Amino acid sequence: MSTSLRSLGGPAEPLFGRAPKRWQRRLPYVVVACFVVALLPITVTVLLHDYKAPGGWAGALAVAQTAPLLLAVARPLRAWWIVFAADVVGAVVLSGTQGMEGRPWPWTPMVIVGYVLLMACLGLRAAPRTLVAVWLATGAAGVALSAMKPAYATSATNIHMLMFVLSGVTLLLTGALRGRGEAERLLAEQEAISEAEHAQRTLLEERARIARELHDVVAHHMSVITVQADSAPYRIQGLPAEAEEEFSTIAASARESLSEMRRLLAVLRSDGSEGERAPQPGVDRVQQLVEATVRAGVPAELALSADLPALPPAVDLSAYRIVQEALANVVRHAPGAMTRVSVRSDGTHLLVVVVNGPAAEPRSALETSGTGHGLVGMRERVRLTGGTLDTGPLPDGGFRVAARLPLRTPLSDSSTGSDRSEDTR
Secondary structure (H helix, E strand, O other), rough: OOOHHHOOOOOOOOOOOOOHHHHHHHHHHHHHHHHHHHHHHHHHHHHHOOOOOHHHHHHHHHHHHHHHHHHHHOOOOEEEHHHHHHHHHHHHHHOOOOOOOOOOOOOHHEEEEEEEHHHHHEEEEEEOHHHHHHHHHHHHHHHEEEOOOOOOOOOHHHHHHHHHHHHHHHHHHHHHHHHHHHHHHHHHHHHHHHHHHHHHHHHHHHHHHHHHHHHHHHHHHHHHHHHHHHHHHHHHHOOOOOHHHHHHHHHHHHHHHHHHHHHHHHHHOOOOEEOEEEEEEOOHHHHHHHHHHHHOOOOOEEEEEEOOOOOHHHHHHHHHHHHHHHHHHHHHOOOOEEEEEEEOOOOOEEEEEEEEOOOOOOOOOOOOOOOOOOOHHHHHHHHHOOOOOEEEEEEOEEEEEEEEEEEEOOOOOOOOOOOOOOEEE
């Protein structure tokens, strides 16, 4: 208990110090100041006229018992030490005055009011261990003072028990409020941490998924390099020995790179997923996506440019996946919404736009419980190709997804096509 009562340090943050509005942060000071302004003159008057205390003692005790309440807003334990000491000294001083007949003692009515207010400030700030220590100290002081009760004072036991019970109830209620607020704060912090962890996990899952898909694209180019380097001495007559050795070195390096990529893919599939051999989808299969969406009950239209240039594998795959994710989000979040899909080229970029109107049907719990992978996956695919992505709600309640993918990517600078295979997600 002594350790708790000696804990005078700690943050000096006032009550409601984190409140969002200025008037809420100032409210505790206003309330305590009103109590001080009311109690100070009343205490002086009662001590002088009722208890017949000397003028000097009456003024000093009134100030010591009320003014420190202002400190209780930010430093309640320090304020308690001052007020508690002043109350005990006041009880000792009043025990020898001439106006004790029929008067409450050892605590005057003003002391009880100020002390209950102090307990409220303390209960909202201090730890439970400190609150118990303060309550026991209050009871011990009352018991000790009751032993020296003046002859004509009102029963000291009754006043002491009143003070003890009121302070205990106040500490209990305010301490419970503080505990609930602390629990809500910790819960909010934990939820924020969980959301951040979920977002990070979703991002990593999307990156692994994209890496698995692009593995086959890159592996194809490495295989072509290996075959070309190995067959060069047979296809090109009269190569010098140095050139043949160089081609042999290139082929060996390409085979080693392929082996490293296979090991990397094994790590990405460490969750036990198996790869399904099938051609990687591209823009040529967007029509099938739109038709499947229409069968799912979403009216959709497709504007697919007929003169699209040859697309780099990464761009071709990314465009398909962006349309796939956007249409899946429409089915999930805006059932029945009119949707328009546009895929065209401006010569240097592939432009993919998916726009849907507001939901035409009520959304069920299943339709609104997305995994959070859609937009994350789109952003990662666009970032991979060096493009840009613009997503957001529309004024009419719909949603727009617009991707701009460059037609030349690091993978397309040295190759023109691929036989691709898709991994099961």
